[in-house]
Amino acid sequence: MENVTPHLPAGEQIRRAPKVLLHDHLDGGLRPGTIVDIARETGYEGLPETDPDALGRWFREAADSGSLERYLETFTHTCAVMQTRDALVRVAAECAEDLAADGVVYAEVRYAPEQHLEGGLSLEEVVEAVNEGFREGERRALAAGGRIRIGALLTAMRHAARSQEIAELANRYRDLGVVGFDIAGAEAGFPPTRHLDAFDYLKRENNHFTIHAGEAFGLPSIWQALQWCGADRLGHGVRIIDDITVDGDGVHLGRLASYVRDKRVPLEMCPTSNLQTGAASSYREHPIGLLRRLHFRVTVNTDNRLMSGTSMSEEFAHLVEAFGYTLDDMQWFTVNAMKSAFIPFDERLAMINEVIKPGYAALKAEWLFAAGAVVPSVASGSAGERG
Numbered sequence: 001m002e003n004v005t006p007h008l009p010a011g012e013q014i015r016r017a018p019k020v021l022l023h024d025h026l027d028g029g030l031r032p033g034t035i036v037d038i039a040r041e042t043g044y045e046g047l048p049e050t051d052p053d054a055l056g057r058w059f060r061e062a063a064d065s066g067s068l069e070r071y072l073e074t075f076t077h078t079c080a081v082m083q084t085r086d087a088l089v090r091v092a093a094e095c096a097e098d099l100a101a102d103g104v105v106y107a108e109v110r111y112a113p114e115q116h117l118e119g120g121l122s123l124e125e126v127v128e129a130v131n132e133g134f135r136e137g138e139r140r141a142l143a144a145g146g147r148i149r150i151g152a153l154l155t156a157m158r159h160a161a162r163s164q165e166i167a168e169l170a171n172r173y174r175d176l177g178v179v180g181f182d183i184a185g186a187e188a189g190f191p192p193t194r195h196l197d198a199f200d201y202l203k204r205e206n207n208h209f210t211i212h213a214g215e216a217f218g219l220p221s222i223w224q225a226l227q228w229c230g231a232d233r234l235g236h237g238v239r240i241i242d243d244i245t246v247d248g249d250g251v252h253l254g255r256l257a258s259y260v261r262d263k264r265v266p267l268e269m270c271p272t273s274n275l276q277t278g279a280a281s282s283y284r285e286h287p288i289g290l291l292r293r294l295h296f297r298v299t300v301n302t303d304n305r306l307m308s309g310t311s312m313s314e315e316f317a318h319l320v321e322a323f324g325y326t327l328d329d330m331q332w333f334t335v336n337a338m339k340s341a342f343i344p345f346d347e348r349l350a351m352i353n354e355v356i357k358p359g360y361a362a363l364k365a366e367w368l369f370a371a372g373a374v375v376p377s378v379a380s381g382s383a384g385e386r387g
């Protein structure tokens with residue numbers, strides 16, 4: 001009899017479970033075959049491999065360096081093939097299709113418009129091409145029997161000096177496919193306060209933003225992101241663990257960790273990416289386990305599906321294995337993510353009540369109808385033991 005234990009998710013159930021993704025980079029999620037195609041079409045000759053399988057392996061290995069800076073070097077190749085309107089439409093459409101096929105029902109996908117200007121596109125043309133691709137991908141997913149909604153986050157690169165311009169762009173395209181703003185790139189040496197003008201501007205506009213913080217750099221980065229910049233969410237935020245001590249007397253939260261938990265600050269955690277950049281040493285030791293137990297507002301994310309060779313289902317499968325998470329835990333993470341999304345409250349609520357909860361309820365009931373589940377011993381109470 002297969003999987004009659006209620007609530008314990010098997011691989012295929014994890015894929016079918018509705019999932020919400022808040023932290024995924026468009027330029028970190030291309031299909032290797034698409035990179036090869038576009039490189040050929042546009043004459044980009046810098047690819048380290050031209051066979052799609054070998055190229056996929058190359059990205060995973062090159063990103064597996066233990067350093068964020070080296071991890072980020074691999075984006076040269078994906079950005080190189082995302083410089084034309086057609087390429088951006090294609091990459092965005094495939095992103096939506098791939099996420100929907102993996103059971104993601106809502107995603108916020110980010111990219112840095114300033115990294116897609118080498119072919120002569122304007123910032124506006126970049127945003128419009130990506131939006132067009134997302135809409136196309138949503139339609140294709142629907143036609144294939146799936147369903148997904150995608151909102152874009154516009155990222156400014158923290159080492160550069162275009163954050164104000166990108167924040168204004170995010171504001172201009174608000175309600176037109178863009179739902180918020182972010183900063184990314186190497187963290188050490190580039191504190192979020194370098195971009196205070198952009199964050200202040202977005203606050204005055206009542207707009208939303210998240211900040212990559214507490215990944216390659218510790219508590220000061222998280223503190224600045226929250227208390228100086230006013231971030232709505234933290235990208236990664238794993239280093240908040242440095243402000244938590246666990247000893248014989250129990251768990252003690254420092255002031256910053258308390259603030260993060262008390263204010264329900266969403267943490268966009270990306271376990272596999274953290275293993276690759278050295279921010280965590282194994283799935284079992286990943287801070288997500290403790291933070292979930294302490295009821296921080298934790299969410300599960302992919303970061304870069306190509307560089308990490310992952311998907312939302314893969315991330316959850318690793319966590320199920322490491323921490324014994326059930327469908328109830330998956331639902332908890334998913335509801336956390338949906339609550340923390342940047343779309344309007346009524347839409348988030350409808351997603352939770354009409355899509356996420358019914359989806360998990362259906363999965364949790366499956367054991368009842370599994371072959372062999374209804375046996376005479378039901379009367380003697382074995383079904384009750386399963387619950």
Ligand SMILES: O=c1[nH]cnc2c1ncn2[C@@H]1O[C@H](CO)[C@@H](O)[C@H]1O
Nearest residue numbers: 025072075110111112155184185212
């Ligand atoms: O985990 C990360 N930490 C910091 N920056 C990142 C991470 N993943 C990707 N990017 C950076 O964000 C840019 C826009 O999508 C990417 O080009 C990459 O440089």
Ligand SMILES: [Zn+2]
Nearest residue numbers: 184212235303
């Ligand atoms: Zn990221």
